[in-house]
Amino acid sequence: MARQQLSWPTMARRLLGMTRPLVKTMGVAITAGSLGHLAAIAIPTLGAWALVAVVQGQGPSLGALAAGFIALGLLRALLHYIEQLANHDMAFRILAVIRDRVFKALRRQAPAGLDKHDSGTLVSVITNDIELLEVFYAHTISPVAIAVIVCTAMTLFFASFHWAYALLALAIYLLLAIAIPIITAKLGRDPGRQQRGDLSRLNNILLDSFRGIRECVQFGQQESRRSLLAGAGDRLARSVWQLQKTESFNRCLSLGLILLSYGAFWALAGYLYRAGLVDWGQVVIPAVAFMSAFGPVLALANLANNLLLTFASGERVLAVLDDLPETEEVSGDNIYEFDKLTMDNLSFSYDGQPVLKDWQLSLNANEIVGLTGPSGCGKSTALKLLMRFYDPSQGAVTLNGQDLRTVDSAALRRMESYMTQETHLFNDSLLENVRLANLDASDEMVYAACRKARIHDVIMAFPEGYATGAGRLGNRLSAGERQRIGLARAFLHEGAVALFDEPTANLDSLNEGMILKAIREEGAKRAVMIVSHRPSTLRIADRLIEVDTD
Incomplete structure (x- = not known):
């Protein structure tokens, strides 16, 4: 402050x-x-x-x-x-x-x-x-x-x-x-x-x-x-x-x-x-x-x-x-169909420290793009820029050729779903924690998203099932289970673009394979970008972008 x-x-x-x-x-x-x-x-x-x-x-x-x-x-x-x-x-x-x-x-x-x-x-x-x-x-x-x-x-x-x-x-x-x-x-x-x-x-x-x-x-x-x-x-x-x-x-x-x-x-x-x-x-x-x-x-x-x-x-x-927000909410142009998301000669600095420099990146409809590189090279920051949590210092992020800074903020949030490395759970039922991604979703839609995320059976094993409370900061679930709740939210959101940041970091190889199969199926109906260090996770990508720190 x-x-x-x-x-x-x-x-x-x-x-x-x-x-x-x-x-x-x-x-x-x-x-x-x-x-x-x-x-x-x-x-x-x-x-x-x-x-x-x-x-x-x-x-x-x-x-x-x-x-x-x-x-x-x-x-x-x-x-x-x-x-x-x-x-x-x-x-x-x-x-x-x-x-x-x-x-x-x-x-x-x-x-x-x-x-x-x-x-x-x-x-x-x-x-x-x-x-x-x-x-x-x-x-x-x-x-x-x-x-x-x-x-x-x-x-x-x-x-x-x-x-x-x-x-x-x-x-x-x-x-x-x-x-x-x-x-x-x-x-x-x-x-x-x-x-x-x-x-x-x-x-x-x-x-x-x-x-x-x-x-x-x-x-x-x-x-x-x-x-x-x-x-x-x-x-x-x-x-x-x-x-x-x-x-x-x-x-x-x-x-x-x-x-x-x-x-x-x-x-x-x-x-x-x-x-x-x-x-x-x-x-x-x-x-x-x-x-x-x-x-x-x-x-x-x-x-x-x-x-x-x-x-x-x-x-x-x-x-x-x-305090001014990092990005002002925009009541601008609504975009209903997704075609392409790009970064064009984009640079970004945080508190005067360069994070991204001259980035070129694109994500097309019905495409899975993998993004990999050493820690600290800006991969997670790139996803935040695509979500317009930040605005670039130079260059632009465009949606269907239109600068994100002119796109209606609410419409952009509806179009994009974003899974972070850490999933926060509210002290509410597991059902409502997943439904957070789509408040209009029926119980059956929540169950289907949880099955895709391989968390349905875990939830049903609790005596109260989906009515089970997540606990303070989600402490009733393990790190991997919390991560799968985050995946279920991303699946339930049903936006045209899905951005995943290390979606399988806390999963064993069996669950990783099943979840990657579900993400691959998502790629048939929406654009997907995955940030990961795991070669096994990135194998489902149609195109791989490797980032270095130079």
Whole structure:
């Protein structure tokens, strides 16, 4: 996910732009939150006013005072509930939209575009990173607006007693709301990024460890793997500690400033009283209100603590959304009949490294072409180019003489079936795992494809037959059986072109012969290209293309 780092204002603007459909809900949260905080401040302020009135011999009745306290308390509770309900309703609706956008972005980038993302990072983005954005939407947007409204109202309230009160309050509010978050943000931005990166690395190691636990046990590498996990955990703990130190510094700075402001306000009030500019009541009431009014602005000062991780997560989510696919989907010309697939003077580089250079290749209808050569010469990459997972750096891939970049992508996928070296099985029934290649296929069509792939008898030997679950990552089947599921999918797809990458690599000679016979029969009704190192596999080819690394 290497990309130019976004500034926090840019990131906040982009994340805020996603709230447009829920402006009314945000308005409810801000209104309720502002009125709720003012109601909370009014409770001790009312008590101070009552105290002054009693001293002056004009105190209200206890019943009226109690009713006022109860009304303000109930109003505060109700408004706080409405604020939280509206904030979280908005947040979770937006997170659902973001998840939808992320999955759409991943679908656009798949399959080639996902090669540059490790699985741990993607898992972290889809789960933790998106979830952390709830802090921004539920606990950042409305608190900022609420703090502005409440601080403005309180500044005007203090100005009604004396302009010096208002000036001091405004200065403290600005320091808490702007200066301290900026200082904390600068100190904590790198630790926040480091923490998210360390978490992703730990996720990668955990996923690899779960998948390779049998190999670790077999080769006695449990201790080395444990050390690797412990090291990643220690790195994550150190980055979390760095972040927590920044958060502690923020809290100490904020609370220290508030305590100093108490003393400053009382000193100012005492000076004004001695100068005869305010009376006793104009000292007590604004002082109590001042000490009670830091809730909204203190929440704003602490936002920097929460936003350190939130913006680090937002940066990674936006990186996924901004990543361009290796090949754009095309709604172009439909091609219904297959005649010829060619590579013409084609060159391809990946991350600046040449992979293919000046390739000439053709595949005709009802023809089986074998492609062989040493490892690393680009055979598998050539199949991916024929599928248009990548576009060539130079030259072109053409279908019936038409550049693949202008052919409708959905039509191209329907025309071509592709079996990779590794077959992924979903944790679903074996029947549905094969039917993935053609969702309209009947059960009988699935059975026929499995018979061609020599996997039908294996499936029927299970107590539940085709209803048997494949297990996590297909672990109920051997490597050869998973490969034959991949072959069954290719047979079921029934496209005009079939591309096979090492289709018999995990098979014994008996099964290889039977499957090659089935592939040979497929060649009578569609074009077939086979990549293989096995001479026995390539004997069925009508034409053999040998590739070298020069």
